[in-house]
Amino acid sequence: SLTEPWNKKIGRPKSCGLHRAVEIACMYLRHNGTQEFLGDMWDISQPTISRIVTVLVPIIKAVLEEFVPTAEEAIEMVKGRVCLVDGTIAPCWSYAEHKELWSRKHGTTGFNAQLVGLLDGMPIYISDPLPGKTHDKKAFDETPIAEVVRNSGGGIGDKGYQGTSLVTP
Known part of the structure; x- marks a missing residue:
């Protein structure tokens, strides 16, 4: 799970909401898209895409693991x-x-x-x-x-x- 709320009330706002961030992380996994390409698609910098992927991919993996048969x-x-x-x-x-x-x-x-x-x-x-x-x-x-x-x-x-x-x- 996330260690802190995605959209905090203080500080710099995220460049996209949680729904879009999950969409980006899933597209990264499903289509093997480069971070640069994904950033261009949503007008978000590659380093920000990298942070989104780093945070959300392990969470997505953990959530979906129960649906993967042994x-x-x-x-x-x-x-x-x-x-x-x-x-x-x-x-x-x-x-x-x-x-x-x-x-x-x-x-x-x-x-x-x-x-x-x-x-x-x-x-x-x-x-x-x-x-x-x-x-x-x-x-x-x-x-x-x-x-x-x-x-x-x-x-x-x-x-x-x-x-x-x-x-x-």
Whole structure:
């Protein structure tokens, strides 16, 4: 929670209200927008955007954490149901000393995340991030995704999952 009220009655007023600040922090998380871009969108300086993100992102994470299923909860949710598995890359800055983030397939640096969903599109589980260079099959084997699928009614994945228990049409 916030350590002090967002809009204090004394001192310099904030450059935006709490609702807008939460919107900015969520956009930062969801779209991986740069702080400079977000500042330009709302006519707020980059340092102010940085302060908003620094304060609100941990709070948003804590609030949403209860809605993120663990691998054990995901296993219960998929029992007897067919699931879909896919990997995605979340782009990030290019750090010369971190070659493991480079994904040749995607031509960018980032983190690989594995996702499990149901046929109706309901998301079930998202793995912890892996280096961007991690191939889908390796990520499948090294995360709880394989165990989730093993306890499901079967799984479908793209050709990146050939050699796993998934059907790869």
